[in-house]
Amino acid sequence: MIKLAIIDDHPIVLAGLRHLLEDYAALSIVGTFSNSNQLLDFIAHQQVAVLLLDLQLPATDPVQFIKALKRARPSMRILVLTNMDQIFTARTMLAAGADGYVLKGIDKYTLIEAIESVSQGVQYIDACLRDDLRNTMLGTGDGLPLLTDREQRILEMIAKEMTTKQIAAEIHLSSKRVESLRSDLFQKLQVKNTAGLVRKGINLGLLPGL
Template identity: 30%
Template sequence: MIRVLIADDHQIVRAGLRQFIADEPDIRVEGEAASGDEVMTRLREMEFDVVVLDISMPDRNGIEVLKLLRQRHPNLPVLILSMYPESLYAINLIRAGASGYLTKESAPDDLVRAIRTVAQGRRYVGPTVADLLIGGLDKPTDQPLHQTLSKREFQIFCKLSRGQSVSVIAEELFLSVKTVSTYRARLLEKMGMKTNADLTYYAIKNGLVE
């Protein structure tokens, strides 16, 4: 039996996902979480085989939760299920350790197939993500700017674009201010930008922040 934890801040979405899975003989929803902090609490309370994780959540967003899960539960498969199209987040999150990426427009059968795939220790890569991966190999210069960042640079990019200061980011990530400043300078150079306002504008324009 595949024990699933569903993490999404919308109750109606969690209920819908639970309903999709209810008839599957080998999959059972064992827990729900409405925030990033609740995900970590549920994982302390019991064991799960797969986490189905949204990106936009209170407390800690899905990107931060994924990083924590890779540190504390390195073998736990994490399937990202998001409203954002694959082109915005999929490559970065798979690079950061996600086992797969689906949009909320995907068919229920795709979700079930993805859960079974990642539960077996394999990655679930749908046609769109596969095309992005292949396209990234063939035409690296055509990638969106944020996909050129390392996973740590992307994490800091997301925080900067949401208006967090370097000192706050340093405290949250247990890094020195100097280290975060170095990452900031590096990602600005990679993206051809000069200020945090440029990062915020890019993030909003590309649907990376709400």
């Protein structure tokens, strides 16, 4: 039996997740929480095998919260369940100590699979992020930011002044996903706008021939 806790500041989300998972025989939902202090108090005295964690909790730094959770209950596995689909964010949370990262659009059976995987000590990454995230976590070894093939292609199209809509059509992604990948590029290259992105790309040799 996997003892599961859930934290999300939206009551309707908590209720929905409980309803979704409570009939699954291998899970026992031991608590649902809407703020970080409630959860920290609970795990100080109660065993939890897996925590479903929303990243957007009020007045809570998710990186520091994950570290605090791991200090308080080292054996507890943390599965991030979020709407935030940026590769940079996922990588940051995994580096902080999260054991898995999935998006709220997944179906019930995929969520159960993710919970079971992390409970067994196996890292679980949402399928739509998996390849890009694996590539970015390999490291280049030369001090340069490592871009996935998709990010490199998007960078080159941005440098050619293609719009988000044009890029999305070219690489068969949604405009929302392209905007997310653009945000990842800004964070990786540590720039604030498109002009800075292109300039930094040229300076680092990521945009050869431009």
